[in-house]
Amino acid sequence: MDFHHLLRSTLPTFVGNDSNESNDTTNNILETLTPFLGTQFNPLLRLFMVFYNIAGGRLSFLGADPTLILTAVGLLWAANKLWDQLSYQIFKIVQRYLLASIQIDSDDEMYRHIMKFLAARRDMTNSRSLTAETWFATAWEENDEPDLLKTTISADGEGLYLNFSAQEAKAPPRFTPAIGMHSFWFEGRYFILHRKKETLFDQNAGPWGGSQYKDKELLVLSCYGRSPDPIKKLLQHAKLMYYSDHDAKTCVRRPANQSMRRYGGRNSWQTVANRPVRPMKTVVLDERQKIQVLSDMNEYLHPATPRWYANRGIPLRRGFLFHGPPGTGKTSLSFALAGIFGLDIYVISLLDPSLTEEDLSSLFSSLPRRCVVLLEDIDTAGLARPSDDDSDDDVKDDKDSSDKEKDSDDKEKKTEINIAELARELRRASSSEPSEKKGISLSGLLNAIDGVASHEGRVLIMTTNKPESLDEALIRPGRVDLQVAFSNATPEQARELFVRMYEADRNPIKSKKKKQQSQRHSLLAILLTAIYSRLLSLYAIRKKAAEKKINPKQELSNHAIDKVKTTEKEQDGNLTDISTATTAVEDSSSPVSPTTPKGVPDNNSVVSPPQSEKPVEPTELAAIAAEFASKIPGGQFSPAEIQGFLLKRKRAPRRALEEVDAWVAATIEQKKSKTKVVQVQ
Numbered sequence: 001m002d003f004h005h006l007l008r009s010t011l012p013t014f015v016g017n018d019s020n021e022s023n024d025t026t027n028n029i030l031e032t033l034t035p036f037l038g039t040q041f042n043p044l045l046r047l048f049m050v051f052y053n054i055a056g057g058r059l060s061f062l063g064a065d066p067t068l069i070l071t072a073v074g075l076l077w078a079a080n081k082l083w084d085q086l087s088y089q090i091f092k093i094v095q096r097y098l099l100a101s102i103q104i105d106s107d108d109e110m111y112r113h114i115m116k117f118l119a120a121r122r123d124m125t126n127s128r129s130l131t132a133e134t135w136f137a138t139a140w141e142e143n144d145e146p147d148l149l150k151t152t153i154s155a156d157g158e159g160l161y162l163n164f165s166a167q168e169a170k171a172p173p174r175f176t177p178a179i180g181m182h183s184f185w186f187e188g189r190y191f192i193l194h195r196k197k198e199t200l201f202d203q204n205a206g207p208w209g210g211s212q213y214k215d216k217e218l219l220v221l222s223c224y225g226r227s228p229d230p231i232k233k234l235l236q237h238a239k240l241m242y243y244s245d246h247d248a249k250t251c252v253r254r255p256a257n258q259s260m261r262r263y264g265g266r267n268s269w270q271t272v273a274n275r276p277v278r279p280m281k282t283v284v285l286d287e288r289q290k291i292q293v294l295s296d297m298n299e300y301l302h303p304a305t306p307r308w309y310a311n312r313g314i315p316l317r318r319g320f321l322f323h324g325p326p327g328t329g330k331t332s333l334s335f336a337l338a339g340i341f342g343l344d345i346y347v348i349s350l351l352d353p354s355l356t357e358e359d360l361s362s363l364f365s366s367l368p369r370r371c372v373v374l375l376e377d378i379d380t381a382g383l384a385r386p387s388d389d390d391s392d393d394d395v396k397d398d399k400d401s402s403d404k405e406k407d408s409d410d411k412e413k414k415t416e417i418n419i420a421e422l423a424r425e426l427r428r429a430s431s432s433e434p435s436e437k438k439g440i441s442l443s444g445l446l447n448a449i450d451g452v453a454s455h456e457g458r459v460l461i462m463t464t465n466k467p468e469s470l471d472e473a474l475i476r477p478g479r480v481d482l483q484v485a486f487s488n489a490t491p492e493q494a495r496e497l498f499v500r501m502y503e504a505d506r507n508p509i510k511s512k513k514k515k516q517q518s519q520r521h522s523l524l525a526i527l528l529t530a531i532y533s534r535l536l537s538l539y540a541i542r543k544k545a546a547e548k549k550i551n552p553k554q555e556l557s558n559h560a561i562d563k564v565k566t567t568e569k570e571q572d573g574n575l576t577d578i579s580t581a582t583t584a585v586e587d588s589s590s591p592v593s594p595t596t597p598k599g600v601p602d603n604n605s606v607v608s609p610p611q612s613e614k615p616v617e618p619t620e621l622a623a624i625a626a627e628f629a630s631k632i633p634g635g636q637f638s639p640a641e642i643q644g645f646l647l648k649r650k651r652a653p654r655r656a657l658e659e660v661d662a663w664v665a666a667t668i669e670q671k672k673s674k675t676k677v678v679q680v681q
């Protein structure tokens with residue numbers, strides 16, 4: 001269509017300035033253009049006409065032809081559109097022939113690695129097009145929280161309590177590149193990042209299996225050249241960076257939600273926590289048992305083991321059964337083992353109502369090469385074999401009834417059969433209800449853990465409080481290779497728990513870098529504090545001297561004597577001042593001195609629990625622990641119970657010793673009477 005011709009035929013020429021004529025032509029233009037553009041453009045067209053009339057009047061006054069100008073504007077607009085199209089096509093050609101790219105799906109773990117990498121890059125976070133994400137720190141993330149001191153509040157004028165009310169507000173968001181094109185340099189190379197969103201039509205994504213549209217994000221990373229190696233290197237770097245603070249962490253995963261599980265692979269699992277590694281020494285257990293489990297697992301995880309198993313045709317699987325009363329350390333040992341071997345832990349609850357047998361199989365088959373799978377409280381999962389049991393019962397009952405038939409008359413026979421049938425029905429009714437709720441049968445579980453399609457290389461740990469109630473098939477050799485018995489604490493274990501509770505905290509999860517940083521900070525703090533207190537004291541002395549008009553040098557020596565006296569008092573434990581507090585932070589081996597993150601009020605400035613005691617020296621601690629252990633009757637209390645008692649006196653080892661007799665007596669009494677209400681806590 002000839003745009004210029006169209007404009008000429010529809011727009012008024014501004015030869016004469018007749019407003020009526022102009023209005024008529026405006027309506028004509030609208031009538032002409034509306035069929036082309038649609039009625040929704042009417043308001044825009046009207047606005048355009050107003051401007052056209054004003055500008056046209058002026059331009060014609062200046063001697064310019066407005067239709068020509070409009071034609072030029074139209075051409076510019078068309079050229080711009082054309083350039084957009086052209087540049088996109090050029091980019092596609094460049095991308096095809098000159099760029100190497102790698103695509104990353106938002107469902108993949110790699111996506112999180114690269115996002116963390118990008119969020120940490122200054123050139124990316126300074127970009128003008130960003131996406132802000134709320135970022136939640138987990139309880140385990142070492143957070144300096146420098147503003148915490150400012151948020152403490154005074155309670156009844158008695159002291160300071162920590163206050164976290166503004167914590168959420170202060171948590172900074174995370175900034176990542178927004179949807180669109182971005183570019184950045186990494187190790188001297190230019191990378192192009194295209195973050196895009198796609199909407200997919202998923203036939204089974206709806207809550208009840210119905211179809212649904214689903215948004216999915218894609219990252220396309222490109223670099224110039226025909227080899228994708230630089231991108232692979234970048235991805236490897238991002239992965240290393242992601243896991244760099246995981247060194248001392250155990251990653252806990254559990255099955256993802258049902259809709260994600262359908263995609264299989266790594267999507268089947270979701271990370272729920274990254275917990276600090278539990279040191280093996282914090283699990284109080286018979287030393288021989290510990291070493292047995294450790295060496296067994298070490299042997300199994302050895303790189304030469306798969307070949308050894310394969311040569312002998314043995315499936316590469318290892319199963320452990322941890323059994324014992326509640327709170328005796330079964331879960332704790334599982335975590336410590338995962339931590340020691342640097343493995344992720346995959347926790348499955350068989351009581352999850354959404355978990356089907358197919359899910360379980362696919363979960364097991366999408367496990368990584370080496371990992372720990374934890375099936376907790378396997379006895380409560382109700383893994384009965386309903387059909388087998390029923391048929392067995394049926395046979396037995398039928399046999400009983402047929403025996404009876406022989407010995408009784410017809411009437412009695414009928415009564416016996418009815419009673420047997422009734423009993424059977426009742427039993428079936430009571431046993432079928434819970435099993436209907438659970439989706440996993442024993443055979444389903446056995447199939448998943450060692451069926452033909454089952455994954456090899458994992459370590460399976462099952463825990464139970466009632467090993468006798470487990471089906472023999474579940475714990476037969478090959479499925480359970482090592483059983484570890486846990487029991488209530490012996491006096492020696494109680495002693496270990498006591499020492500662990502009150503010994504100095506060495507904060508093992510603190511990285512070397514952070515340690516050095518905190519050392520630098522405390523040195524600086526000591527220096528600044530010393531200068532500040534020196535200035536303060538000089539100022540005070542001068543002020544005093546000015547008041548009393550005495551020799552400042554004499555006052556200085558008096559002050560020094562005072563300071564020595566004060567220090568002596570502090571050593572008696574009666575006083576604490578800021579300089580001693582700083583030294584205590586530096587000396588991490590000082591007894592019972594919990595390390596305080598930078599900026600967090602230490603225990604001297606916030607309200608301490610009642611009867612907080614002065615620190616115990618290691619020798620005294622050993623003596624108190626031995627006495628404490630002698631008061632704990634062996635095999636009667638679980639480590640969890642003892643830990644609970646000690647936790648309530650976490651800064652008072654001497655008080656724990658004083659009160660242990662009363663607690664033991666009250667708890668034994670409570671257990672005897674089977675009441676849930678505790679008298680002494």
Ligand SMILES: Nc1ncnc2c1ncn2[C@@H]1O[C@H](COP(=O)(O)OP(=O)(O)OP(=O)(O)O)[C@@H](O)[C@H]1O
Nearest residue numbers: 282283284285325326327328329330331332639640
């Ligand atoms: N042997 C132990 N050594 C150190 N701590 C223990 C031990 N047993 C229990 N605890 C402590 O008691 C708490 C509960 O322990 P854990 O969950 O490991 O017990 P469990 O045997 O798995 O219990 P359940 O059978 O109820 O699941 C934890 O806080 C743990 O630190």
